[in-house]
Amino acid sequence: MFGYVKPEKSELKVREMNEFRAFYCGVCTSLHKSRYLAKLFLSYDAVFFALILTSIRGKILEYKKRFCGVELRNISYYESDEISLAASNFLLLLKYKLLDDVRDERNFVKALLLKFFKNIPGSSATLESRLQALIVELGETERKREPTIDKPAEIFGSIVALFFENLNELSSEQRTVLIHLARHVGKWIYVLDAFDDLKKDVSKGNYNPLAIQFGFTHGMDIQEFTNKIRPKVREYLFKILDEVVLAYNLLELKTYKGILDNIVYLGLFEETERVLSGRKTCKRIYTA
Template identity: 30%
Template sequence: MGAYMFGYLQIDKAELKVREYEAYKSVYCGLCKQLGRDYSVFARFALSYDCTFYAITLMSLRRSCSGFKDGRCRFNPLKKCKYARCEDDCYSKAAALTVISVYYKLCDDISDSGFFKALAVRLIKPFFSHWRKKAAKRYPQLDIIVRDMLNSQIAVEQKDKPSLDESAHPTAYMLAEIMKSEGKTESDARVLYECGYHLGRWVYLMDAADDYEKDKKRGNFNPFLSVETDALHEYMGAVLSQSLARAYDAYNLLNLYDFKGILDNMMLFGFPLRQNSVLSGQREVRNEQSI
């Protein structure tokens, strides 16, 4: 049950300044546009909050945003929107990670799902297979990292009651390696690795906490199912908060420029809000709506 970075790395809209929210939307729309340009208009449906976070982080680390431009949404031509301009390949790299992640998630879903769901997944897999090959050709290291994560995750889940740390390591290591590659110096790389590792661990365990009841009912693998405690909810909260705190400690050592206010919002408000939502059993976050 690899987490594949879907849906948890969100903003807290209520705590963002208006101009910061507009800037966040401009990156979200910019990544959507890049997915269409690099792969297909249908690849835009794979757009995720998590890869938007990745794009914003890249642009902030590199200081590559060169302003904003007005445009219209491809899905709704009547809707005006702004796009954040980028001087390098931040969008392309985030778009590549998006299609690569979805492709390997589909592979995982086929092996874990029943006949009818697996059949539906097989129908769309060829499209992502084509896009993933194109992405892997441009960013081979991203493909290797995500593929290795899937293989490691499968191996872990075949063990008898692996620990939380062991279960979360593949996803944590995946995001750590992806973040580490952006370090300009050895020191920067170490900090990025640390931040990515604990954030990846948090994402995986969030997914496990979110799917706990469903996995328990269906007999699927979930690392929290082997935890023996009468206060599982509190235990989940403590484990998740520890990972988020360690990620934030490393985050504070990063040299960030553009969009720092947005990233601060995500680390301090957005991620804890999403965590509280999952632990309270609420599927909808109070500010979760269409960008």
Template identity: 50%
Template sequence: MFGYIKPLRYELKLRELDEFRGFYCGVCTSMQKIKYISKFFLTYDAVFLALVISGLKGKNYKYNKKFCVETLKKVRYFSGSDIDFAAHRFLKLLEYKLIDDYEDDGNFVKLLLAKSIGKVNVSREFESQLVALLKELRDIEKNKIGSTEKASDVFGRILELLVSDIDGIDETNMVVLKNMAYNLGKWIYVLDAFDDIEKDAKKNRYNPILLEYGFNDGEDIKDFADKVRPDIRNLLYTFIEDVIAAYNLLEVRTYKGLADNIVYYGIFNETERVLNKMDRKCG
């Protein structure tokens, strides 16, 4: 359910590509400081959050250097409180998502992974609201409610929560940022649901698209995907329009070229990549 918010790399300028790597390695380094294994939970979504917060505050980072054990070379990375903020909030979300998954399927590996993340610095209020929202989402999934609107609304509110209570951002930008995050969350949830329909159909797992559009056990999943693709595309592009409308109102003062690439190109590219994955005409 994570990792869709990424740039379209071949449209990036070399400077912007370096900046993206600086944020990516910066969030990774921040997660590693919590506990080494935490860095393996790094997502593009956390990187985007760090980027947008920094851009709204007008931050200009200097590159730090370190040796990366994974790539076996020196990397340049950004560091700062806003990058730490993004890392901590996404790790807390991932921790509770893994616990929820364990409660659903009893997979102890997910529970062990959740416990391995380490102590994450978030407020009690944020944590309690996050737990409540994830419970609401779990209830929808447990009760097999076939509504992309209801399920995506909850995940939208989860992403909205991730960008709440950020120091140093004025009230107007904060309202707009929350609106953008909400619609990004809805886009992520529905896109992920379509991405997983073949797997979910085979394993008889909850998927609001399968339920809402009446998938039958004997039906060919690729035929089903062809049937629902136009409606899902329209829904996803409605969310994208709302994301862009909100983003255009934000006062992103630094790293705007990189942020523009993700919003104007990256999310479109990911949308079409997922939608066309099972399209026989594109295969």
């Protein structure tokens, strides 16, 4: 998956670092109980969902302990309905992403993996149907080689927003704000990932909307092209992040706000600059 939505760790307090790790390990533990193989794909993005849902509901979680086979030591983790829901939504997204990949690539390994993702706990037929329709729409848009990044980014934003639509305990205003935030976080992820994969996609002949939109042609120097479009992509990404921040400022957050502030005000912007500058990023496994 992606894994760009994460805090700027150097700016977290020690307590906040431990709490973030407990959320990450909590999502991983939930996946361990339901679909073990999904742990291999776990990213920071699922943790953001668990954090923001926990904060909106005003819950303060208590540490639990278990032995981690990856770190080979006892770890502290959180367990809650919000974390289970984040894990369930992550599984759904992974399931239909694998399904779309199998449809496109005829990938035997991914086809085998799909067998482990039936009857995902906590999902509904309506949510699965809408998610599948959006992923199919995104796949068709990419296969048609949409010439600008706006349309596929909007569709991916709608996919992310889908997981925030059924929080019926929220007021209509707060739900609207949260959906707006989620949609723009999704757009930001899609555009940032397109820039991150630009060189790889060009070398393999894969679809990349930024390459088409800004006129990359065979024979061009990819580094010169990347340097040329970087300011325009940065401007586009920062406009999306402006919408994220505006929506975030309207949310009524009650707990773990320090971590969320760090992610929204620092982490997203730092990750944008890391990717734009070409610095290596860690997309998956959380380490202290």
